Amino acid sequence: MLDINRIRQNMFIIQQLARRDKRRENASTSLGQVWQILNPFINMMVLVVLFSTIFKTDSFVNYPLYICTGTLIYEFFLLGTNGCMHSLVSNRQFLIKTTIDKNIYVLVKIYVALINLFFSLIIYAGMMIWFKIPFRFINLLVIVDVALFSVFVLGVGKILAVIYVNFADIDYLYKIITLFIFYGTAIFYKPERLTPVLQVVMSWNPIYIGIAIARQLLIDGIFPSIHLWMKLGFYAFVFYLLGSLIFNKMTEDIVAKL
């Protein structure tokens, strides 16, 4: 059963569990829901201010937008994968006491990450207006970019979820890995600054590909090369398949392991 069917049948549960997550985070704060937009906004501003003032190395046109596209996608990847990683263990009670399809827990985390991305995009749209970047129809293709990327993140998330149940230390290792990804993906610099070998490596970085497509669609307003789409599709397909296989196989006796 594909996740698409799962989503369709269980949309209500997914939304309820997502709401529970959100409530835990911002329960009875006076600003409450505003934090959903405030947090991404501050995160973006910190990086933009940082790289525009302290590290005035790479100031090219629309540098803030360049950075923000990168952080948008990267944060989505981070939130999605980290959320999925902890999803099975943190829903321990539900897993033991109910017979809800286990995939739902992972899907909820992706959903939560997507909502966060959505709010960030609102801020991003505001920035586009500020930088006088015209809105074009081609911008809408970013939905396809995000959709493919989400499938990729779901696959990675499933793998991590399974590993985490058996090996909680992956949490620490993954922190290091994501830090490496953050600096190793051309979020705040141009890949042209790297050696030719590293540029080739970068061109195969799935997170970079997701970012590059978004940049070309939103900032430059051009249709990204078909190679980029194919690579992203490839990663989405491979990781989704791998992730689902591992997930379905290894979670059969999960209740015993928790």
Place this chain on the structure above:
Amino acid sequence: MREYLNALWELTKRELRRKYARSYLGILWSSLYPFLRMLLVVFLFSTIFDKGIDRYPAYYFTGYLMFEFFNVGSVTSVTTLRDNKDLLIKSKLSKKTFVMSRVNTAFINLLLGSIPYIGVLIYYKAILTPACLLIIPDLFFLYLFVTGMSYILSILYVYFKDIRNIHVQLLNLWRFFIALFYHVDWVSPGVRKFIELNPIYSFIKISRDCLIYGRVSEGRFFVQAILYSVGVYLLGSIIFEAKKNSVLLRL
């Protein structure tokens, strides 16, 4: 007094155990993770920033350990009064103990992280002079500073839950103005002044100077460190004492 220390130690142990409940390496991660992180950052930045910073890995590692102590210590303390609501009401433990157990947990992690740190100092042939003893008062005042901050934050949180989000975002910004992975010499004079006035920076500068370079920092950094830590600790204690009973009603 002994009962108090005992209770404090038990609470701290509980925090530590909870943190490493499900991992194999457990508490070993307190030493391993900072070390791995340092390796990564040094590897990434050695091509860009290594020019001009003597013994860069040690330089970065010092700042990282101290800021992480401040970071984790203060962030985990924010929610501690609410988290331990039941114990607070039912037991006769001094409320300060709950804040201190969170700060202590972070401090123990600092000490554990220092184990690979000392290895790095040796490997890079840090200049060893009597000045290195200054680390003891340096850590003491840093501890006071973090504790004072934590007292303030934990009380504020009971009244005003947004403080947690605000503090996390503040730290997000703060971490870039303490010359963690770059050198003050490289920024504009205005920014430099701002960084040097930053309390955390004083602690880091003193520790770097005395441990890595075997020298004593300029007097003003010591003055700043002492003023900030004593000031914040006094402020924190006053606020905590004043509000600790009315807080019970709120919880």
